[in-house]
Amino acid sequence: MRTRFLSDTAALLGRSLRHVLRSPDTIITTSVMPIAFMLLFVYVFGGAVAAGPGRYVDYLLPGILVITIASGVSYTAFRLFLDMASGIFGRFQSLPIARSSVLWAHVLTSVVANAVSLAVVVLVALLMGFRSGAGVAAWLGIAGLLLLLTFTLTWLAVLPGLSAKSADGASAFSYPLIFLPFVSSAFVPTRTMPGPVRAFAEHQPVTSIVDTIRALFAGRPVGDDIWTALAWCVGVLVIAYVLAMAAFRRKLA
Amino acid sequence: MTEQEVPAIRVRGLEKAYKRLKVLRGVDFDVARGQVFALLGSNGAGKTTVVNILATLLKADAGTATVLGYDVATHGADVRESISLTGQFAAVDEILTGRENLVLIARLRHVKDPGAVADALLERVSLTDAAARRVATYSGGMRRRLDIAMSLIGSPPVIFLDEPTTGLDPQARLEVWAAVRELAGRGTTVLLTTQYLDEAEHLADRIAILHRGRIIVTGTLAELRALLPPAEVEYVERQPTLEDVFLALVGDEPPQDEPQQDEPRQDEPRQDGPGGAEPDRDAGDGHDVRAASEERQR
Secondary structure (H helix, E strand, C coil), X not given: CHXXXXXXXXXXXXXXXXXXXXXXXXXXXXXXXXHHHHHHHHHHHHHHCCCCCCCHHHHHHHHHHHHHHHHHCHHHHHHHHHHHHHCHHHHHHCCCCCCCHHHHHHHHHHHHHHHHHHHHHHHHHHHCCCCCCCCHHHHHHHHHHHHHHHHHHXXXXXXXXXXXXXXXXXXXXXXXXXXXXXXXXXXXXXHHCCHHHHHHHHHCHHHHHHHHHHHHHHCCCCCCHHHHHHHHHHHHHHHHHHHHHHHHHHHCC | CCHHHCCCEEEEEEEEEECCEEEEEEEEEEECCCCEEEEECCCCCCHHHHHHHHXXXXXXXXXXXXXXXXXXXXCHHHHHHHEEEECCCCCCCCCCEHHHHHHHHHHHCCCCCHHHHHHHHHHHXXXXXXXXXXXXXXXXXXXXXXXXXXXXXXCCCEEEEECCCCCCCHHHHHHHXXXXXXXXXXXXXXXXEECCHHHHHHHCCEEEEEECCEEEEEXXXXXXXXXXXXXXXCCCCCCCCHHHHHHHHHCCCCCCCCCCCCCCCCCCCCCCHHHHHCCCHHHHHHHHHHHHHHHHHC
16 A cells, blocks of 8 residues: 555656646746735845844845745645645545555645745855855754645645635645734744733744744854744644545545 | 345335435436436436435445445445446536546556546547647537546446436437447446436436436336326328428537537438437427426426
8 A cells, every 4th residue: 555655746747847838827827926025125125124234134034935936835735725726636546546646745845836936045145145154954944844844735735725716725825924924023023022912922923933943054053943834834834734634534525 | 135136226115315405306216237227307307316326425324225235324435446437417527638537547446457448438539639728618519428427447347327318409319329339338327317208208218207306116117107098090291390400400420529519511411310210209309208207287
């Protein structure tokens, strides 16, 4: 059964990756909005933001990477919804396959597509003057945290993909995710925010993730932020996975 | 029980409700091995629900269903090894090419040499020339042919065809009929759902009429006919049906691969249309009308 799960997932992964390759606009759309935010904040607002010493683009990039993933995972919900609506989901489920491989293929496709989008965003940031003194271990840490966040948000996206009534509804779930970084330390330090907003910003997951990545890029010690970030990601991942699998089983009941 | 005694499909007391809407209210029927069995019913009669339960995509609220002796509720994996499903809407991947669709299903069915299997099937459903094109460019008939070809991979002994000709033009419909006959010729058990009376009449060895969640009658065409009073002999001028005219005008050629066909008219319009191949075709028309009106009276 194990080998079957792997070979079925591989076959279905090949299918979804072809979808991504044949509509490269999904990667472009995923990268364009974060890049536009980056241009807007660096060249329009950046001069007026007191984010401390150093280049503002260095401060900004971690939050932009989180936004990139948040907008990228909405394609998972979208593709999954289209599979349900077109009936090909039913065809796959009537085949002698490991049934959950259909979901895993979509999740892994999201990981690959988001990795490409993130690379594009980082390249643009480099062109805009972003520089990092991070060593190999720090870069690996950043990549690992972004990978974990992609997994978490993608499993979260499976839920609307399975249960939405329309394609727009399936992708709309990502709007709050894209908005969340704005009320965090992603764009401006939290210290200037009024009390309740500051309390929310400092205790929501994006701040700990962004602060960890920022520290890794700058070569500073990450402190406790990394444990808070990991706890959020793993906790939400487990909940999202359990809910997604329950929704998946309900679809076949 | 020996293998031959186990029917291909056995359904007993099947019930299913969506929220408070009772779709199936105790459905019973058997399909013998190698039979073409038509489940006939109007829209909303519950045909698709029956098929989805048999294909393990839905769970029944009550009753049992077995495929080749395997219970769909407890031995789903064994059932899925034995069946294939062609759903109501051609479930093909539009972004992939025709060949890629077939290779994908062949890999998922774990057959040897998926590429060769795909090529053989493309040949069989006359899609070889269109194999490298994305399915998005296919016509409705081509999609349906690909759809059915995808169901043939791995030669499952039981095939479900859920309204295979709904939405097809008359030529594509005849192509599907030919495919079903070929399956029957190879000994495959076919469960076919349809809302077209003539389709059941032409293809099925046995017909069951599903009405409001129950099977109201099952039998061969002759047995169903015997339910009505003997036919009175009337002399009626036989007018060609619009379908006869249409097919005679556009020609009844083997499947074309171009979605937009621009064929020359045949030099000699055919008198009998494709119906000439099916001697009982004309006799059926009057019967359909009576059967339909009979059903309305109940």
